[in-house]
Amino acid sequence: MNPPENLAERFEEHRPRLKAVAYRMLGSLTEAEDAVQEAWLRLSGSDGRRIDNLGGWLTTVVGRVCLDLLRTRKRRGEEPLEDRLPDPVIGREDRADPEHQALVADSVGLALLVVLDSLNPAERLAFVLHDMFGLSFEEIAPIVDRTPQAARKLASRARLRVRGATPPPDPDRSGQRRVVDAFLAAARGGDFDGLVALLDPEVTLRADGGALTGGLRTIRGAAAVAGQLDTFRRMATAAATHPALVNGAAGLVNTMDGRPFSVMGFTVSGGRIAAIDILSDPARLAGLDLASVEG
Known part of the structure; x- marks a missing residue:
C-alpha cells in the first residue's frame, strides 16, 4: 500500500523506468517527460492507498498517455518519426549516468527508434511493453482495448517488422x-x-x-x-x-x-x-x- 504522504517519493523511484517507457514509445525526450508528468498528475489526484502495485499502475498510465499521443499524431497528420531522427540521448563515455543507462538499455539506438515509429501505435505499445519491459498481454490488453490474444498478435507483428531491421551493435x-x-x-x-x-x-x-x-x-x-x-x-x-x-x-x-x-x-x-x-x-x-x- 502507498500512504499519500510518501507518494512523491515512491513516484521518483519509478521515474527513470517510466521515462524509458515513454522514450521508446515516442522517440522524443520532451514528450517523454510530459508523459511522465501526466502520470504524476493522475497519481496525485488519486487515492494512492488503493494502488497495490504502484510500478505497474504507473507503467499502464504512461502507456495509455503515450498511445493517445501517438494516435493524435496520426489524426493530425503530424510529421512521423521516420521523416526525422528521434531525439538522441547524449552521455559521457567516462561517467556512468543512471538516467542515460535506463533510457538506452537493451541497445535502444536511434536506428531502432526509427523502425519502431514505422509501427502503428497499438503495435508499438504491445511490443515495447511486452518485449522491452516484460508486461503480460493480460496487462497490455485493456490499454489497447483488445483481448490478450489480440495484444499478443500485435506484438508478434511488430516483432517481425523489427527483427533484422537493425543489426545488433557490438557489445564491446x-x-x-x-x-x-x-x-x-x-x-x-x-x-x-x-x-x-x-x-x-x-x-x-x-x-x-x-x-x-x-x-x-x-x-x-x-x-x-x-x-x-x-x-x-x-x-x-x-x-x-x-x-x-x-x-x-x-x-x-x-x-x-x-x-x-x-x-x-x-x-x-x-x-x-x-x-x-x-x-x-x-x-x-x-x-x-x-x-x-x-x-
Missing part, C-alpha cells in the same frame, strides 16, 4: 570507439578506400538537418555512403569533435565556435559501421543538453 564499446575513431581519421584524410573498408556493405546513413535542408535524407550502401566523403571531411575538419555516448553507443558531438553543429550516432556491428545517424537541425540541437560532453 571500446571496439566501437576504435571503429568510430578510424572513421574520423579516414574522413579527415579524405581516404575513400579506408572509409569503404569500415562500412558494412548494407550501411544506412540518415542525416536530419531540419526544415532548411528538407528534413531527413537517407542513403544506403557502402559506395553511396562513402560517396559523401567530402561532406564528412568538411565536418571533421571544420568542427571540433567530442567523443560521446549517443544512445549508449560510441558517437560524436561536433561543435563549431562553441556551438553544437551536429550529433553523430554510429551502429557498429561485426566490426563495421552498419548505420550512421546525423542530427544537424539547429533548432533541435539547441534543445539538447550537450555541456557535459563538450567540457
Whole structure:
C-alpha cells in the first residue's frame, strides 16, 4: 500500500523506468517527460492507498498517455518519426549516468527508434511493453482495448517488422570507439578506400538537418555512403569533435565556435559501421543538453 504522504517519493523511484517507457514509445525526450508528468498528475489526484502495485499502475498510465499521443499524431497528420531522427540521448563515455543507462538499455539506438515509429501505435505499445519491459498481454490488453490474444498478435507483428531491421551493435564499446575513431581519421584524410573498408556493405546513413535542408535524407550502401566523403571531411575538419555516448553507443558531438553543429550516432556491428545517424537541425540541437560532453 502507498500512504499519500510518501507518494512523491515512491513516484521518483519509478521515474527513470517510466521515462524509458515513454522514450521508446515516442522517440522524443520532451514528450517523454510530459508523459511522465501526466502520470504524476493522475497519481496525485488519486487515492494512492488503493494502488497495490504502484510500478505497474504507473507503467499502464504512461502507456495509455503515450498511445493517445501517438494516435493524435496520426489524426493530425503530424510529421512521423521516420521523416526525422528521434531525439538522441547524449552521455559521457567516462561517467556512468543512471538516467542515460535506463533510457538506452537493451541497445535502444536511434536506428531502432526509427523502425519502431514505422509501427502503428497499438503495435508499438504491445511490443515495447511486452518485449522491452516484460508486461503480460493480460496487462497490455485493456490499454489497447483488445483481448490478450489480440495484444499478443500485435506484438508478434511488430516483432517481425523489427527483427533484422537493425543489426545488433557490438557489445564491446571500446571496439566501437576504435571503429568510430578510424572513421574520423579516414574522413579527415579524405581516404575513400579506408572509409569503404569500415562500412558494412548494407550501411544506412540518415542525416536530419531540419526544415532548411528538407528534413531527413537517407542513403544506403557502402559506395553511396562513402560517396559523401567530402561532406564528412568538411565536418571533421571544420568542427571540433567530442567523443560521446549517443544512445549508449560510441558517437560524436561536433561543435563549431562553441556551438553544437551536429550529433553523430554510429551502429557498429561485426566490426563495421552498419548505420550512421546525423542530427544537424539547429533548432533541435539547441534543445539538447550537450555541456557535459563538450567540457
